[in-house]
Amino acid sequence: MAQDWIIDVLADLRQYAIRNYHMRLAEQLDDAIVVAAAELRAADSAREADSRRGFGLTTGPFAPVAVFSRPGEEKISRPV
Template sequence: MQYEWILDVLTDLKAFAKGNGLSALAEQLDDASLVAAAEIAQVAGNMAGGVALDANKAGRRYCGASASDNA
């Protein structure tokens, strides 16, 4: 999917924030990942004729990363 890269970037930023003691930023990036996943699912659904992705699954995929994943 053409927008999935933004979720990867947000996951990397969150891992960096957690690994460097920036807990408030990490929480905000969690929220941003959920918003991004929901909007991407909506856009993808519109492009696919109404067959939207499951934003909850996408959010869990990208919000579940630990600080050690990318730090």
């Protein structure tokens, strides 16, 4: 995972919360670590799938799109 630093930051915050007796905050940070790990894994899986299909960074669900149309015609969307 290229974004492991996010989990490291959350873990550091959790340790701070525990050392300062902020137990509810520590529990919330535990949950945040689990969610972050799942999100990062999902993003990595999506990137791997895209690379196997030959998509680059500018393709996929968030690819920039140009809309072409002439007056009175249907709009046509194409990746940029």
